Amino acid sequence: MTAIRLYGSSDSGNCLKTKWVAERLGIRFEWIETSSFSGATRTPEFLAINPAGQVPVAILADGRMLAQSNAIMLYFAENSDLVPKDAYERAKMLEWLFWEQYSHEPYIAVRIARKYFLNQREEDLDPVLLTKGAAALARLELQLQGAPFLVNGALTLADIALVAYTRAAPRGGFDLESYPAVKAWVGRVERELGLEPLPPVGQ
Numbered sequence: 001m002t003a004i005r006l007y008g009s010s011d012s013g014n015c016l017k018t019k020w021v022a023e024r025l026g027i028r029f030e031w032i033e034t035s036s037f038s039g040a041t042r043t044p045e046f047l048a049i050n051p052a053g054q055v056p057v058a059i060l061a062d063g064r065m066l067a068q069s070n071a072i073m074l075y076f077a078e079n080s081d082l083v084p085k086d087a088y089e090r091a092k093m094l095e096w097l098f099w100e101q102y103s104h105e106p107y108i109a110v111r112i113a114r115k116y117f118l119n120q121r122e123e124d125l126d127p128v129l130l131t132k133g134a135a136a137l138a139r140l141e142l143q144l145q146g147a148p149f150l151v152n153g154a155l156t157l158a159d160i161a162l163v164a165y166t167r168a169a170p171r172g173g174f175d176l177e178s179y180p181a182v183k184a185w186v187g188r189v190e191r192e193l194g195l196e197p198l199p200p201v202g203q
């Protein structure tokens with residue numbers, strides 16, 4: 001059977017989180033590097049695949065298309081230990097996934113993109129990105145002060161979704177030294193996923 005095709009950018013936490021889940025669960029896939037910075041998500045060919053013009057996109061073995069990083073992760077992880085069996089714990093995991101997309105990614109990922117990848121000057125960045133991003137890190141810190149993972153003491157999709165941009169937050173000008181529980185959790189999740197820590201910014 002044809003493997004799943006995963007269109008994604010290696011610079012994007014949204015894309016990497018789907019790749020990490022597939023790798024951890026031994027799901028066969030072909031990675032098709034598609035950078036939003038190079039305009040590859042705006043070509044007629046790509047828009048025919050995903051009219052929203054965004055990566056990640058999965059083309060399943062039977063040809064069906066699935067977009068949105070958290071939907072793709074959930075599809076891959078169905079019936080795996082990355083999704084709690086208990087209805088309340090599963091809903092708590094979803095609570096974090098929705099929070100990630102509304103209260104974390106729009107600030108931390110956007111600041112990383114503008115500052116690190118597009119080299120925009122500090123004074124040209126919307127100050128809200130810093131305050132709301134710091135608030136998101138403080139919320140994670142509160143949760144992780146008393147728990148090794150976000151939900152029910154074990155690795156779930158919530159950790160994978162949230163670690164994607166949190167580990168890269170220093171690229172957006174956020175200092176993880178101010179969030180020691182978050183920093184320790186990043187290391188824990190990286191070890192679970194077999195990821196090398198990102199090099200310090202500037203190296």
Ligand SMILES: N[C@@H](CCC(=O)N[C@@H](CS)C(=O)NCC(=O)O)C(=O)O
Pocket residue numbers: 009012013014015036041053054055056067068069070101
């Ligand atoms: N909520 C979407 C966000 C996807 C997204 O913003 N993708 C970016 C790369 S990280 C993209 O393709 N941007 C191109 C564009 O919006 O034109 C998800 O989680 O998949």
